Amino acid sequence: MDYKKLLKKLLKWLLYFLLLLLLAFGTAYWTAPYWVPGQVQKFLPDTIKVQSLTLERPGLNSAYLNRLQLNFQLESKIQITLEGVKLSYSLLQKKLNKITAEKASIQIENSSSNSTTKFSNNIQIIELPTDELEIKALSVKGLFIQDLDFADLKLVQKGQQLNLESLLSFIGLEFNLQSQLIINNNTLKSIQTYISQGSDKLELKLIPSLDSEQGFDWQIDSQLDTQNYLPIEGLSDLKVKGSGSFYKSQFIDLLFNPDFILEIPLETARILSQQEIDNLLANKGIKIDSQQVTAGARLELFLKEKAYISIEPDNNYLLTLAAGSFPIKLQHPLLKTQLLLNKVVLDPSLPLSDPKQQISGEMNNVMQFKDLHYNAESLTANSEQLALKIHSNFSIKNSELLLTTKDIQLQLGASSLNNKNFNSRFKPTQWQGEAVVRQNLIGEDTANVQNIKLTQLKPIALNVKLKDEQLKFEQLTNQITIAKENININSQANKLSFSNQPLVLKQLKLNSQVNLPKQHIRGNLAFKDASFINTQLNLDKISGDFKWNLKQPFFKLNGHLKQQKELIPLSYQIDLNKDQHNLSIQPLRLDTLLISRWLNPILNQYPDLNIESSKLESSKLSGNPLNLAFSGVLKLKNLNLNYDQLRVINLQLNDTLSRQPNLDGKLTGKIAKIEVASGIFIQDLQFFMQHQLDRFLLNDIYGNLLGGSFYIPQLKVDPEKILPFTTHLKAINLGDLLIALQAESLFIKGIFDFTLPINISAKGQSITNGNFQNIGSGILQVDSGVSAETNIAFQALENFHYQHFSGTINYDEDGIYHLHIKLKGNNPDLYDGFPIELNLNLEGNLPNLLYSMLISGDMAKPIIDKYHSGELQLPAEAKTNPSNL
Secondary structure, three states: OOHHHHHHHHHHHHHHHHHHHHHHHHHHHHHHHHHHHHHHHHHOOOOEEEEEEEEEEEOOOEEEEEEEEEEEEOOOEEEEEEEEEEEEEEOOOOEEEEEEEEEEEEEEEOOOOHHHOOOOOOOEOOOOOOOEEEEEEEEEEOOOOOOEEEEEEEEEEEOOEEEEEEEEEEOOEEEEEEEEEEEEOOEEEEEEEEEEEOOEEEEEEEEEOOOOOOEEEEEEEEEEEHHHOOOOOOEOEEEEEEEEEEEEOOOEEEEEOOOOEEEEEEOHHHHOOHHHHHHHHHHOOEEOOOHHHHOOEEEEEEOOOOEEEEEEOOOOOEEEEEEOOEEEEEEOOOEEEEEEEEEEEEOOOOOOOOOOOEEEEEEEEEEEEEEEEEEOOOOEEEEEEEEEEEEEEEEEEOOEEEEEEEEEEEEEOOEEEEOOOEEEEEOOEEEEEEEEEEEEOOOOOOOOEEEEEEEEOOOEEEEEEEOOOEEEEEEEEEEEEEEOOEEEEEEEEEEEEEOOOOEEEEEEEEEEEEEOOOOEEEEEEEEEEEEEEOOOOEEEEEEEEEEEEEEOOEEEEEEEEEEOOEEEEEEEEEEOOOOEEEEEEOOEEEEHHHHHHHOHHHHOOOOOEEEOOOEEEEOOEEEEOOOOEEEEEEEEEEEEEEEOOEEEEEEEEEEEEEOOOOOOEEEEEEEEEEEEEOOEEEEEEEEEEEEOOOOEEEEEEEEEEOOEEEEEEEEEEOOOOEEEEEEEEEEEEHHHHHHHOOOOOEEEEEEEEEEEEEEEOOOOEEEEEEEEEEEEEEEEEEOOOOOHHHOHHHHHHOOEEEEEEEEEEEEOOOOEEEEEEEEEEEOOOOHHHOOEEEEEEEEEEOOOHHHHHHHHOOOOHHHHHHHHHOOOOOOHHHHHOHHHO
16 A cells, blocks of 8 residues: 555645635634624523623633623513623533633623512522623612622632622621522522631521511621721620511511520720710719729610511501510619610601600619719719619600609718818718609600609618707718709608717608708708706707708708797898807797796705796897897796795896897896795895896896885805805894794894805805994893892893994805994883993804794804804803902
């Protein structure tokens, strides 16, 4: 065989075949603009129409297109434009294997019949003409206000599963997007999408509902930094997790399952800085550790049951909570709030204050503050702790907020309350209460209501320190009611005592009403048992009922005191700026028996004193009760009293107080008659006295006694002693005295003057160098009861007619008396009336001498008693030497 000829024939046929192929490819290339569009349409399903195609070059298994425009006709008209397209296909199998594009855009146009199209979860998924679709850049227009830009988009279909991967650019951010669609017979069975951006993630799964063709079941799990999407100061990572359902018919219904969770951390320090908080609170006079406020918080929503929300698209997307409730929690170191929304009707296009909006539910608040300080212009308050728990119902309806609660619990730590006039401290207290608050949300409304009532659970002790006084409350309880701009405080205490005054109030009730805008405080004060007991006074079992008000700088009190049937009307005013006190009593009319009980500490020293009822009166008495500085006139009329053998008849006093401390005043007194002994009277007694509570200075004490008069120029009484004083007796008829005393052994006819310097001390009473002197002649008759022959002096004294009768009196604190008597005269029955002069010295122990002289007026009685007892002896010279007589 000739191989060379055979090789030539093969090369010839091969050349012919190559020429034929070149001719076929040339024909296909030049005729491609005519057959490629039709072939591409054959690759696509009927729902996708090739609107235009720009061919770059065709191939047997691929074709390059400059531009490919496709139309999708679904509920909305969708137009896809691809540029730089490569179609990979198999002509034999008439199948597209892969589509890649450098650039693409999707334009979505709403159909005119869209509003009448019924929503359905029976979503038909267009069958991809290829198993893979890759687009380097895709722009979606018309789905949102802002275009969606995809990069490196890749669609891969494997059986019933369609996977999508892409980079999505939206709102200036780039997201990684992964979606998985499960399709059966071109119908969507589920879609699961995962989106991430940095540390943010969003996983969403939708499954057509089995119960309704108009619903989807959904699952969501996301954690987003809200600052990337909704830059609200203080908001940070948002966590949403849970499941539910979505239905759309006439309304849009959202169902949330009990596993639904919403968490939003709040960075309080980014909302308000520590300095801003300090400045804001300082404007209100409040100071706390601002780090308590700037600590982080968390807003949470945890469902405990299914909840349904209905949205009306045709009614401004009106939102209604159709069933269930939404529990919302706010966690913060100072504030923990649990909000349970069980009714919501909201129009997003309207403000919350619009009458159409409705919200109601329950709310639990727990607030806790430490080291709380309040400092206003005139008031400072401090508390170690304030803890508040409130369970309430609330509603917003007809532009009105209504909040009601019957469960308020308040714990107040050790606290203090101070201003320039007082300082008070009290131990921790516990309170419970209730409240009703009604507030119009549109402008001002006079019908607004704020009624808050707090009751202190356990009594406490409270010390209040004033400028010059300290008050101590025992078993104090309080009830506080707040109504709009008024605060009402009802307080009760078992006992109120004062440190510098012996004043005690028991069963105390105090009501205080505070008007905040007017800074006016008023109220009532009542007590059932008050006492004021010291060494001078003993006031007890006194009740009081008063009204009071405080309007800077004056505190005023009006009312009355009552003891038994006696009523004392009084008013009291304090100038807080000047610390001036004024008590006014008008009119005053008191029974002296009641006053005598008040003066028991003094009168107890005189157990035999008996006072008959009279009245102490004053038209007006006013002054400072703290230092007992009063002005006014006190009048006492027709007072009778008895003391031992002393009886005072018709005592009248007129006391003019000077408004100087310690009851300083000037008193004039009159006594119609004093019966000092049987038949012995002091008449028309008058005196003038300057006095304080424990000091007396009596001037010009005078009156009539035994036909004569007596006079004491000055008598001064100090707290510790009575200063020495002198009593002057003028023209005293001793004969009348002896007749009144029924003296049988002694008779004196005569008038005498006495001057008695007296000193009274704790050891006793004394007279130093007292003297007496007769006025005119008289008769002295002494019946000694013994024979006159035994002593010529006794014979002379049996009927002694004297021209001179004088002497000195000394009496010491031990009761020892010394009398020196001088007598000049004669006895007509002895020695033919020869003149006689006697000097008598008498001494002995007679403790009651001064009492007899000052109180009973019987100055001769002790001598007579001595004489009758035989203890009175004449000097020896008179016995043995009659010539001395």
